[in-house]
Amino acid sequence: GTELQLRVRITPLGNRFLLLLAADRTEEVRLAGVRRDFVANVSHELKTPIGAVAVLAEAIEAASEDPERVRAFSKRMQVEAERLGRMTKEIIDLSRIQADDPLEDAARVPIARVVDVAVDRNRVAADAKRMRIIPRVLDDVEVLGSEELLTTALQNLVANAVQYSPEATHVGVGVRVQDGIVEIAVTDKGVGIAQEDRERVFERFYRVDPARSRVTGGTGLGLSIVKHVAVTHGGEVTLWSRPGQGSTFTLRLPAASHHREETA
Numbered sequence: 001g002t003e004l005q006l007r008v009r010i011t012p013l014g015n016r017f018l019l020l021l022a023a024d025r026t027e028e029v030r031l032a033g034v035r036r037d038f039v040a041n042v043s044h045e046l047k048t049p050i051g052a053v054a055v056l057a058e059a060i061e062a063a064s065e066d067p068e069r070v071r072a073f074s075k076r077m078q079v080e081a082e083r084l085g086r087m088t089k090e091i092i093d094l095s096r097i098q099a100d101d102p103l104e105d106a107a108r109v110p111i112a113r114v115v116d117v118a119v120d121r122n123r124v125a126a127d128a129k130r131m132r133i134i135p136r137v138l139d140d141v142e143v144l145g146s147e148e149l150l151t152t153a154l155q156n157l158v159a160n161a162v163q164y165s166p167e168a169t170h171v172g173v174g175v176r177v178q179d180g181i182v183e184i185a186v187t188d189k190g191v192g193i194a195q196e197d198r199e200r201v202f203e204r205f206y207r208v209d210p211a212r213s214r215v216t217g218g219t220g221l222g223l224s225i226v227k228h229v230a231v232t233h234g235g236e237v238t239l240w241s242r243p244g245q246g247s248t249f250t251l252r253l254p255a256a257s258h259h260r261e262e263t264a
């Protein structure tokens with residue numbers, strides 16, 4: 001508040017411009033708050049796995065006479081270290097999307113390729129649960145944007161579908177175009193998401209079941225990355241779910257027009 005007043009007083013310009021400046025300043029202050037919250041959240045979330053690694057290292061030292069326990073503690077240490085690695089990667093993904101110009105490398109991105117890569121990167125996890133991922137892609141569908149970010153977003157949705165579903169179920173990935181909007185839908189037959197959690201799952205670090213999520217290695221960042229990527233591309237992500245029966249997450253993005261200006 002005080003900072004804002006100061007700005008207004010020292011600026012020797014007309015009223016309308018002053019108003020704009022004030023609005024700008026408010027957004028700046030809001031963004032600074034968002035960044036501060038993010039840093040606070042990150043430090044808080046990193047403390048848990050880092051603390052666990054430290055405690056496990058001590059436990060291993062104390063149990064050095066007992067190979068069985070050393071092995072068990074080492075295994076748990078590996079799990080925590082992997083989780084730390086995942087969190088670090090996701091934090092970097094997030095800060096990249098929140099950077100000044102996340103679409104610096106914008107290009108026409110073939111959605112069929114995005115789907116292929118996103119599905120491929122989840123192959124091992126799906127096989128481990130005897131699950132099949134069934135993609136139904138359309139050729140010639142393109143979106144203007146960052147292939148890397150779009151792939152990361154879809155990869156996260158498919159990873160969740162595998163993660164939050166029972167063994168031997170199927171995950172569908174479908175693509176369609178409607179009124180100039182590309183819809184990429186990821187459908188699972190998993191645990192589903194209760195009504196009261198449907199908005200919140202897109203918040204950073206939000207997990208429906210933190211205890212379970214700790215075991216499975218979730219970070220609570222995946223869906224906030226998906227949402228940021230969607231919004232950055234002028235689109236959105238929507239969620240349909242029936243608890244106990246499954247969920248469908250749909251990325252909706254503006255299609256790149258078929259007419260290539262350079263060749264027109």
Ligand code: ADP
Nearest residue numbers: 160161164192201207208218219220221222223
């Ligand atoms: P996480 O790393 O915990 O998976 P996300 O941001 O990807 O973080 O998801 C947030 C929460 O939303 C998850 O912890 C989970 O509770 C819920 N969730 C996400 N995807 C699904 C899904 N396909 N089915 C059921 N629950 C889901």
